[in-house]
Amino acid sequence: MIRGPQQPSDDPPPSRRSRSLFGSRTEGTPKPLLVLEDVYKYFRRDIPTLRAVNLTVERGEFVFVTGPSGAGKSTLLQLIYRQHGIDGGRILFSGRDISRLTDRSIPFLRRNLGIVFQDFKVVPHWTVFENVAVSLEITGAPQRLIRARVAEALERVGLAGRGNERVEHLSGGEQQRVGIGRAIVTEPALLLADEPTGNLDPALSIDILTLFEEINEAGTTVLFATHDHSLLSASPHRLIVIDDGRLIEATHGLRAWSARTQMSA
């Protein structure tokens, strides 16, 4: 069964119990979940990686972020989970300006996010259970709750009953499912996926995209960065294009954007 974050739970989510800087996902519903206002990021002084980026993501949305390699897709996500700080503008998550967070508060931001990576970032010598449970362990959740939540997350990602297997023995697609399980086990408000299918073959990529869509249908907001046009074509979600550090809302869909980029080339 797929259970969304808005559905009631017997236990409060551990991230809320331990310390929440960002409030409940159901509080203040009119506010957008994520707002970027005039955001700049420089890795080189003369060339901005991101320039004047404005973006609003509503709760429950599924947003594709695409663009050529090196355009700044990953950087955009990294700014949201505060791997890097911004050099201009502001980023509001649940109405809070996360660019002003102190280093000590960043862990508490990340507990409210789920992050999935291209290279999976799973610990190979840990079991599937250990890899998924780690998101809850860091919040100090009791073992009983961890066991229940991990079992549920593994079921959602199609790995039910495989908790005791070591991750290094799994296929790439399965390892990514473990990464997704770890990202959703805390029932985060926002799921950030940074090229999650980049290391997978096309058939598996579609499977993983479908999994993200199921998670989104259950209520979780998803920001999905990819440069794989077959995925963008497969699903009619909102599309954001980053090109040369600028963000373009591709309101007319992938084909219109592709045609425009080909013409400009």
Add this chain to the structure above:
Amino acid sequence: MDLSSALSRARRGFRDDLRLHVVAVISLVVAFLCLGAALLSVENLSRVAERWSGAQHLTVYLKDNAAPGDVAQLRLVLESLQETASVRLISAEEARREFAAQVDLGTQASALPADAFPASLEVALKDRTSDQRVAEVAERVQRFGAVDEVETYRDWLTQMGTLLRAGKSAVGLLAVLVMICVLAIIGNTIRVAVTSRRREIEVLKLCGATDGFVRSPFLLEGVMQASAAAMTALVLLLIAYLAMRGQVEATLGAVTGIRTVFLDPITMAAMVVGGGMMGALGSALSLRRYLKV
């Protein structure tokens, strides 16, 4: 810090890098063994010095041709002194016999001439007799015709004091070296462990773990390694001490007149607790640069 979670992750760390941790603990055991052995030596040397400096003692060596009457008169004079606790006459034959027994010469004992050692009067003085008074008594006794030489053991005790001071300085230096050793070994072990567990640290940080949460199992690993090494070293030292005690007391003990002792509980506790603290410090120092994710 959630101690049970930290312990469980430290246990997982030991399991994953078992060989690395075993090698580190063995290296630390060697370092702590050196420190423990030095402390044990100084502890027993201190006891010798304390005993000999506390109980003043004179040996009055008699001339070979000393007349028994002169010796008896000298003995009476010595016994009449306020500071004297006891006087014992040791003939040349007795001195030879005691030496042969203590040094265990076996058949070679018969080769020693009968007058190999001079006869002497062993004078035990009462406690708290001042050095100045001992020197006065020695000077007075020296004037007797039957006396060849008076040994006050001042030079010996001075040398013993010097040796003890040098020993204590050496132990201090050794303690510093062992601390550096613990820091270096634990630091390097944790650094290697951190390198092999970088992915784990990265994952923890990206999932929202605080620095304290990431650091805690490594600190525990450092504490456990150093404490376990200190305890193992103490057990090995105790085994060696018990195995050698009989022989040491039969030779050196007979000469110095003390019974050897093992390290006192406070010293042992200090080694284990201090070692653990150095282990934690070594871990903390080596972790700083790996926490930035």
